[in-house]
Amino acid sequence: MIEEKYDWSATLSAPEEYPIEVYKGEIIADDFRQFLKGFGTIDKGWGENGPMVVIGPDYKNLPDSLTISWRSLIEKKNYSGKWALPTNEIKEYFKTGFVNPDNNKKETYNSFVIGLAPKGNVVVWLSGASKQFEVASFKAQETVINSSNLDEDEKYLFSQEYYDITLRNIEKEKPEIYQKIKANSLPIPEIYEKIRTKFLWKPEVLLPDATDNLKEVTITTFSGELEVLFDDELLANNYEERKIPNEISFVAKTNDKTEKWYWVKKLDVNELLNVFNDFETGAKIKFVIDLKSSSKPSFYLSDGKVKKNINHISLETK
CATH class of the missing domain: 2.60.40 (Immunoglobulin-like)
Structure with missing residues (x-):
């Protein structure tokens, strides 16, 4: 052969x-x-x-x-x-x-x-x-x-x-x-094992305008992984076993056909590990990026029963 x-x-x-x-x-x-x-x-x-x-x-x-x-x-x-x-x-x-x-x-x-x-x-x-x-x-x-x-x-x-x-x-x-x-502030060695833990989750983006369409979502993780969701995979947006994200970026097409870029970043690895671990093992978790419910974006994890806010996070747009 x-x-x-x-x-x-x-x-x-x-x-x-x-x-x-x-x-x-x-x-x-x-x-x-x-x-x-x-x-x-x-x-x-x-x-x-x-x-x-x-x-x-x-x-x-x-x-x-x-x-x-x-x-x-x-x-x-x-x-x-x-x-x-x-x-x-x-x-x-x-x-x-x-x-x-x-x-x-x-x-x-x-x-x-x-x-x-x-x-x-x-x-x-x-x-x-x-x-x-x-x-x-x-x-x-x-x-x-x-x-x-x-x-x-x-x-x-x-x-x-x-x-x-x-x-x-x-x-x-x-x-x-x-x-x-x-300051001897090295990452603790154990963190490199912890960030390799997988959870059953998916991103959910709530855009500010109902006429906007999500075109692409990119997930990078603290563990060094990269994944891009687009076309059929983005439409299906299935729950997948993924590691915790350190950045989620996405592109939305507005009603006038222009594209708007968003970057969710500056997440804290320890906070995110704690929040994900608060859910039951095997829970289906949504990482919600809510840009439409109020004048200020909100970010939280939810399994449909429990909602847990994420505090250390920021949103940039272009």
């Missing part, structure tokens, strides 16, 4: 408060290996794609294993691990693909995003133009580094000088993140 090949690459991701640098690592297929070191400091945000390196053949077999070692610059610790990837599941996802709402054409995934978080938490996402979701998670082990075993171009990662340079760059480019780091 001839193995189907795809055009894919891999990149790295880490929380903004948790800058890391990979000093060894590969994502491995039986006909190709992509090195994962040499990307520089990674701290763009959890689930956010880092630099992309395009090397090797355009089409290759899908990867079956991952090995990686990284330096946590703030923790001043090192983590390492090697794991098998769920190859059969990955193949099915690539075969099935998805419809891109931007062009209404079927596409498939083109990158593996490898997330590295405090205390050795590792997540692998499949990512495409309008879809990203977790396909695997692992736990790396803390390791002790003997600098004599490192290449010369790797040793600098473990120096005080490199740590100071990294911190100065963060202070210059992201002063708010710098203050969190200085």
Whole structure:
């Protein structure tokens, strides 16, 4: 049987408060290996794609294993691990693909995003133009580094000088993140497990004008996933097992055929986890964005019996 090949690459991701640098690592297929070191400091945000390196053949077999070692610059610790990837599941996802709402054409995934978080938490996402979701998670082990075993171009990662340079760059480019780091306000490691919990929920948008039509809804989650609802899927708007959102954006067509954009953001991860967990296990929950009931938008979760307001939230429009 001839193995189907795809055009894919891999990149790295880490929380903004948790800058890391990979000093060894590969994502491995039986006909190709992509090195994962040499990307520089990674701290763009959890689930956010880092630099992309395009090397090797355009089409290759899908990867079956991952090995990686990284330096946590703030923790001043090192983590390492090697794991098998769920190859059969990955193949099915690539075969099935998805419809891109931007062009209404079927596409498939083109990158593996490898997330590295405090205390050795590792997540692998499949990512495409309008879809990203977790396909695997692992736990790396803390390791002790003997600098004599490192290449010369790797040793600098473990120096005080490199740590100071990294911190100065963060202070210059992201002063708010710098203050969190200085205050030792790292995300607690357990949060990366909690945000992977799924709940049975769907968004419900109540537009300010009855003649407005909802065109598209985009959900991003604290766990780094991305989903776009449009056309038949948006009309059906079924309850799905999803992780908790950190942003919901949507587009509405008004009566005069113009489009209006909305962004629901600045949700608080702890508040949202608590509110979702207040419902019974398996409850069907609506995340309601009510823009028509009063002069001020309201946001709440409801299972048809219980209504729970969300307080830490904001709405932007364009």
